[in-house]
Each structure stands twice: as structure tokens, then as C-alpha cells.
Amino acid sequence: MSIPTMPTELRNAARRAKGFMPDAEGLALFETAAEYGTRGPICEIGTYCGKSAIYLGAGARQAGSVVVTVDHHRGSEEIQPGWPYHDPSLMDHRFGKMDxxxxxxxxxxxxxxxxxxxxxxxxxxxxxxxxNTPLGMLFIDGGHSEEPVTKDYEGWAPHVTPGGALVFHDIYPDPADGGQAPYRVYQRVLASGAFKEVRHTGSLRVLERVGPGIG
Structure with missing residues (x-):
């Protein structure tokens, strides 16, 4: 099967957008969306400013699919004031909250x-x-502490259709490289036997559903 090519204008738009997705991982996300988007809609958990949604949207366009991206847009823990990834330009000072x-x-x-x-x-x-809609692809990239990533997995993974993809971002086996909550959930997924890993690019992991349940 030929590897899809992301249009240059969309790749440049993704590179310019505010966010934390490295381009190589974004391209892997695009290719995964182009492949698995043919099996159902794509769902992204954790929208932030839309950088990864451009990669997903470009893949969805090639697949004839759509991306539903879910976020409260008030920011996860690591981008709140006082944290390293905080961006003051995203503060809504009327309410004292991120937006x-x-x-x-x-x-x-x-x-x-x-x-x-x-x-x-x-x-x-x-x-x-x-x-209630079966998903061709689920991308989990919301809150990165234990509770939100666990809730995202338990709430959304049951909707991934057989043969569909479950994708995690920020998977760091070495604690020196990053937080461990996504990695622990990722290990739980593999141990369940419901998904098998089919791709690894940087901190991005692509798993395909091969069995029932989520573990």
C-alpha cells in the first residue's frame, strides 16, 4: 500500500500552529488517520490550539472521513499558570481561566x-x-496525569471498531524523558490483549484493535 502524502500547505499550517506535536510524529498521525479514517470517524481527545487536528484533518480528508476533537479548552494541568508549558496569551482574564x-x-x-x-x-x-458511534481511530492526547488519561482510555477505547486504531502521544518508557501516566495506561492496553502495537514514531504509539474488551 502506498504511503499518503500530506499536502504541503497543510503541513506548513501544522508546523506554524501553536502546540507541542513534533512534525515527524504529526506526519505519522496524518498517515494513520488517512489509513484508519476509512474505517470510521476519527476522535481526538485533547484539542488545545489545533496543531494535531490539522494533521488529523488532512488525513481525514484523504480518507473521506471526519475528526471530532474533544476538549473543555480550559487547559490541562501542565499548561496552567505557574507550570512550564503555560502560555499567557491563552488566558481569558474575564474569568481567570485558560481558553x-x-x-x-x-x-x-x-x-x-x-x-x-x-x-x-x-x-x-x-x-x-x-x-455511541464506532470509531475508526482514537487519539488520546488530553491531560497527562493518572486520572485524566485513565478516564480518556476507559471512556473512549470501547468505541474503537474492530480493526480500528488507538493512538497514544507522549509515551516515555524512561521517566527521565517525561511523565509516566500515559506509559502506564499504554502498558495496560497491551496487557489486555485487545490491541496490538503496529507503529512507533518518537513518543507516538499506534495500536490496532484485535480483540474485545479494553482491560
């Missing part, structure tokens, strides 16, 4: 992906409780 939604909307509009990328604004676990 990445306006920047996300501008990012997706500028990339020309408003038809492919659909924003759902709300807590991941509350949205998951209402969700």
Missing part, C-alpha cells in the same frame, strides 16, 4: 479544514458517556 478555543478556531479556519474538523467543547468523560 484555547478561539485560537483553535482560527487555526482550523486558516488551514481550510472546518469541514473535516468538528469541535466538541466539554469534559472528555462527560462527552464519552453520551457517545
Amino acid at each position: 484555547s478555543l478561539p485560537t483553535f478556531r482560527q487555526t482550523i479556519a486558516a488551514a481550510g479544514l472546518e469541514e473535516e474538523v468538528i469541535a466538541v467543547v466539554g469534559p472528555s468523560d462527560r462527552v464519552a458517556a453520551l457517545w
